[in-house]
Amino acid sequence: MHDSSYVTTGPNHPGDHARAAEDPAPTGEDLAALLARLLEETGDKTQKELAEAAGIKYPTLNAWMNRTRGTSRINPDDLRALGNVMRGWGVEVSPRTLFEAAGRPVPGPTDEEREQRLLDIYRQLPTQGQRALIQSAEAMLAGARAS
Structure with missing residues (x-):
């Protein structure tokens, strides 16, 4: 379920364009907005490529990005996989950023x-x-x- 308290950037939120341009990592992005921004930063990668590389079914990733499926129950391993793929593609994103965008508690470091x-x-x-x-x-x- 999409929480309207999250700030998103994009064509449906024209007031956010100036802030987004000033802040390369806007706080309060939901997972859909975060993943869209990160994919854009890759330059040429698609949702399908991200899903395949992260080991996530494309319809599932697409539903998260279209906000037709809630993110509060996403498997933490899937969020970690998304981050690993993005970092492998040269896009910086922390696990904390992904977990917070998904509305999930940020797990402690693994040891x-x-x-x-x-x-x-x-x-x-x-x-x-x-x-x-x-x-x-x-x-x-x-x-x-x-x-």
Whole structure:
């Protein structure tokens, strides 16, 4: 669902053109506006190329860009993939910018050592403990999304 509190730039928002020209990374862009701007910065890449390179189905990406599908449940790995592709194409975008534009909580930095430790603990737990750990993690994630 599109949140009208986000500021977007483009032909449907003529008052934003001057600000957009002054600020190369406008704050408050929703994901559709951000991706459109980033694609424009690539010079010649298309939505289809972005979807393919990021491993996202084109109709899904197109729906996000046309604001016909909400972005609040986008898989964090998809947002990371979009950022990785854009950076690979020479366009600077931070993970934080993508997550904020999608209306998602910005995840903490990943650390392979901490992830491995968590996986090791999980594997040592009996089935009931594994389920409890998953429920705890899901509750923490829900709390982070709500804040």
